[in-house]
Amino acid sequence: MKIESRLQDDVLILSIQETRIDASGAVAFKERMRGLLAGHDGRVVLDLGQVEFLDSSGLGALVAVMKMLGGRKLELARCGPVVSKVLALTRMNSVFVMHDGLAAVTGDPDQDAA
Amino acid sequence: MNARPQDLGSQQGLASPKTLLRGRIDGTEPAVRHTLTRLQRETDALGLPTERWSEIVIVLGEVLNNIVEHALAGRKDGWIDVVITLRDGRLFAQTRDDGRPLPLALLTHGTLPDNSGPVEDLPEGGFGWFIIHSLAKDMTYERDDGLNRLSFNLAAR
Numbered sequence: 001m002k003i004e005s006r007l008q009d010d011v012l013i014l015s016i017q018e019t020r021i022d023a024s025g026a027v028a029f030k031e032r033m034r035g036l037l038a039g040h041d042g043r044v045v046l047d048l049g050q051v052e053f054l055d056s057s058g059l060g061a062l063v064a065v066m067k068m069l070g071g072r073k074l075e076l077a078r079c080g081p082v083v084s085k086v087l088a089l090t091r092m093n094s095v096f097v098m099h100d101g102l103a104a105v106t107g108d109p110d111q112d113a114a
Numbered sequence: 115m116n117a118r119p120q121d122l123g124s125q126q127g128l129a130s131p132k133t134l135l136r137g138r139i140d141g142t143e144p145a146v147r148h149t150l151t152r153l154q155r156e157t158d159a160l161g162l163p164t165e166r167w168s169e170i171v172i173v174l175g176e177v178l179n180n181i182v183e184h185a186l187a188g189r190k191d192g193w194i195d196v197v198i199t200l201r202d203g204r205l206f207a208q209t210r211d212d213g214r215p216l217p218l219a220l221l222t223h224g225t226l227p228d229n230s231g232p233v234e235d236l237p238e239g240g241f242g243w244f245i246i247h248s249l250a251k252d253m254t255y256e257r258d259d260g261l262n263r264l265s266f267n268l269a270a271r
Contacts (some may be wrong), residue, residue, distance in 0.1 A: 020147065022143075022147055022150075023143045023146070023175075023182075023183075024143035024144050024146070024147045052154075053171065053175070055172070055175045055242075056176055056179075056239070056241035056242040060237075060239050060241070063237065066233060066236070067233060067234060069233075071233060073233075081164045081165070081168050082171065082172060085165075085172060086172060086241075086245065089244075089245055089248050090226060090227075090229075090241045090244065090245065091226065092229060094229070095229050
């Protein structure tokens with residue numbers, strides 16, 4: 001599971017470099033995230049712009065990741081049609097902080113062109 | 115059910131039923147992933163609206179992963195036959211597997227897990243059948259001759 005990590009204005013932005021978070025990859029995703037989150041106590045934004053598919057196991061993994069944040073909300077940006085559909089159907093879009101693009105997160109409009 | 119991958123997307127007229135996917139897959143999570151990627155490609159090539167292909171790929175994913183997880187749990191030799199057909203503006207899906215009977219509670223209940231509690235109590239599972247029942251119509255389950263058979267359909271336009 002490839003995830004690109006960068007810190008911008010104390011916001012940890014994690015860009016998933018995979019097209020799927022599913023039953024086949026959920027465990028690896030959680031493990032990878034645990035490592036990337038270690039030592040960071042600020043905001044965490046997951047950039048899902050490359051993720052074309054999320055299933056119920058992947059959704060469970062997102063919830064598990066939020067539980068690693070010790071009370072902070074996990075923020076999700078650039079959700080595609082399948083990810084948005086799964087989050088809306090299960091009403092879990094009310095549990096995460098949702099962003100359309102990264103510009104609103106970082107204040108840099110060039111981010112969304114990436 | 116001996117169809118091979120090259121039979122997928124056979125060249126039939128749009129007015130007649132069109133088979134998008136037909137074949138036997140291994141009862142494993144990677145095989146499910148591969149099948150969904152293939153279906154996504156087929157539905158995309160047909161020009162189905164994003165909303166519609168998203169739904170069939172989401173539902174088939176939940177159904178197949180439930181079969182892998184519950185019916186075929188712990189087996190290395192499990193298989194699932196999958197047929198997806200487009201007819202009269204609807205997508206018809208059928209699956210067949212030789213696993214254990216599926217839990218009936220899962221098949222009849224589509225309850226949304228409670229997400230109103232504190233973060234540490236948020237559900238990490240139990241979404242699958244809710245998603246299936248939200249999107250799929252006419253879900254039927256038959257247990258016959260040691261096989262599970264599921265069928266359901268969704269709008270395609």
